[in-house]
Amino acid sequence: MAGGYMGQGSAKVLFVDLSSGDIKEELFGEELLRKFIGGYGLAAKIMYDRQKPGVDPLGPENMLGFFTGPLTGSPAIIGSRYVVVGKSPLTGTWGDANSGGDFGPALKFAGYDGVFFTGISKKPVYLFIDSGKPELLDAEWLWGKDSNETDDMIAEKHGSKTQVACIGPSGESLSLISCVINDKGRAAGRSGLGAVMGSKRLKAIAVKGDIEVPLADKQQASMLRKQYLGNIIGFGDVLKKYGTAGITAGASESGDAPVKNWGDAGSEAFKTAAAISDDAVIAYQERKYACWHCPIACGGHVKVSSGAFASTGHKPEYETLGTFGTMCLNDNVEAIIKANEICNRSGLDTISAGVAITFAIECYENGLITKKDTDGIELKWGNAEAMIAMTEKLAKREGFGDILADGVKIAAEKIGKGSEQYAIHVAGQELPMHDPKFTPGLTTTYILDATPGRHTQGGEMVAPPAGIDIPKFDRQIYTGRAQSQRTLVNLMHVVNAAGLCMFGYISLDVNSIPEFMSAVTGWNYTLDECQEAGERIATIRHAFNLREGHNPLNLKVPGRMIGRPPLHRGPLKDISIDMETMIKEYLELLDWDPVTMVPSQKSLKNLGLDEVAVDLEK
C-alpha cells in the first residue's frame, strides 16, 4: 500500500463549511498526488479547480487550507512542516506560509493530510480533531486571547498532547500582516493568512491522536534516516549551535542583510551587528528545542529576566534580528527578544511587522510624521524603547499602530507625502532580510514567485545543497543564470510540498529527496520527476494568479531592492541589478510569454496541466 498519506494511499482532506457547520472528508488519489505531491502543491490544485477568481480574501468564498506533505511525520529529514494556504489579503495573489514545530505531524497523527475551511462562522469557533473525529467547538472563551494563552487553554481542556495552530488578537482584528502561530511561537508568517482565519472567526485548529503515518518501506526509510543523519555538517553545525541567529553578524558584514530600511549595507553602516548575533543571542537561551524529530534543533527558548524588555519566549530568528535590528539600526538584543514575543503572542509576521516599524522610523526621521502622529513616540534610528512601544501599538491596532497594522503599502497610502519611497515591499508583501544585490537570483524569486517578496521559495541561495551541479556565478553577471534558478526553484517547491524543512534540504545531498519520497510513498521517484513536479506546482500557483489578474511584470519594484540608485558605500556599493535580463531569460526558459506571463500551451501540456491550458487559452 502507498504510504505517506492518511487515506490508505490517498490524501485524506477535511472540508469544513464554517457558515453551515458541515464537515466532509474527501480522498485524493495517486494520479493527483504524483503530480502535485501534497502541501501547497495539492492545495493549489484543489483551489485552482474549486475557487473562482476574484473572491474577497476576507470573504466567505476564500478557501483557507492547512496542509501537510507525504514526508511530514515520517522518518525523512526533516519531516516537520505544514503550510497554510489561501488567497492573500495582503497581496491579492495566491498566498501560502510555512511553519515547523509539532503541529504538522500532529495533524497527520490526528488522521488528516489537510483541512480546508470555507464560509464564515457566525460566532468564534475552533476545529478540534481527535483521532479522526473532527468537530467545530465554541471559541468565544478564547477570542481575544493571545496565541500562548489560547494554546494553554485548549491544552487544559483537551489534554497536554493537543497541538494547536491559532491566531492571536492581530488575526482577529484582521491585520493584513497577521499570521498563524503554532507551538506557542512557530509562525506560518507570510501572506497575511492570519487575517483570513480571523475573517472566518476561526480561532484555532486543535489536533490530537496517535494514528501512524503509513510507510511503504519502513526499513528503507529508517535506513536512509540513519545514513543521512551523519551527513548534516557545515550549515547544520551553525544551526545546531545558534539557530538562524548565528548568521546575523555575517549577513550584516557581507551585505546579505539590508541595513537602515535597505538604504545601506555592511559593517560601516551597522557597526554593532555582533550585539544581535550568535553568542549574544544564545546568552539568553534557557534551553534548545527541536521541531518534530529534527536532528538539528535550531529552536530555543530565551528569557530576559529584568529591565525594560523583560520577556520570555522563542529565540528570535535571523529575519527578526534583521527587521528589528539591522533595519532599525537597533543593537539592543533584549528589545528584539521582546519584539519577537509581542509579535508571536499577537500573531504577527515578524518580517512584515519589523519592516513596518522601520518604515515608520524613516518617515519620522524625514519629517513626514511627527510626535503628534506617533502618540508621542520618538521613532528614531536605534531607539529601542520607541521601537517596542510602536510594536505594541501595532499589535493592538492602537493609535498610529493602526496605520501600520496592514503593512507598509497601505500605511504609505494613508500617510501620503511621498512616504511610498520608504515602503519596501513587492505587491504589498514586505521584503525579507536577504538582499538580491548580494544574491541576484532572489530578484527573480521575489518578483516571480506566486507569493511575491519571499525568500523561502527557492532559487539561488548563499549555498545550494550538495549533489547538484550549480555553477558559481560572478555576483554582477546577470545573464546565464536562468537554468540554475529554475532547478533550485523547482526543488524547493518539492521540498515545501513534501513537508520537509529547507534546512534539511540545504544540509543534505539533494538525492535524499527522491530517496525518502520513494521509501515513504512506495512510488519510485527520480530527481527528474521531483523537479518536474516542482515546476508543475510553481505553474499552477502562477496560473491561480493569472486568473486573478496578477502580472508580476506590472509590479512596482522598490529601487532600493535592485540598486536603483546604487548604494554609495559598503559591500554592495555601485551594484544595480539588471533585473530585466534575468527575468527575460527566465521566462524564455520556462516558455512563458514575456509580456503577459502566460505559459505556452506546449509548456502546460508538457507538465500535464491540460485544464490550465484550456483556461488560459480563453
Next chain:
Amino acid sequence: MNIEIRLFANLAELLPPGSKNKRANITIEDGITVEELMHNLKIPPNITNIVMVNGTHSDKKAKLSEGDVVSVIPPVTGG
C-alpha cells in the same frame, strides 16, 4: 605585517584563543594571499566561504597589505 581577521558563525572557533567579538589582530607574512591566510587558520578549503577585504567582496587570490581587515563568512542562510 599586522591585519585584523574577522571570522563569523562557527568559523570564529578558529580564531586565536582569547579573541573577542569574532575578531583578532594577527601578524602574518608580508604579501600572503587571502587563500594562504585561510589555509594557515585551518579554515576548510572546500567550502565556498564569502571572503571580504576592507568591507569589499574579494577574490581569495588577493594579496594582503598592512592594516587590512579580512572577513570570512561561511555560506549560511537564515530564515
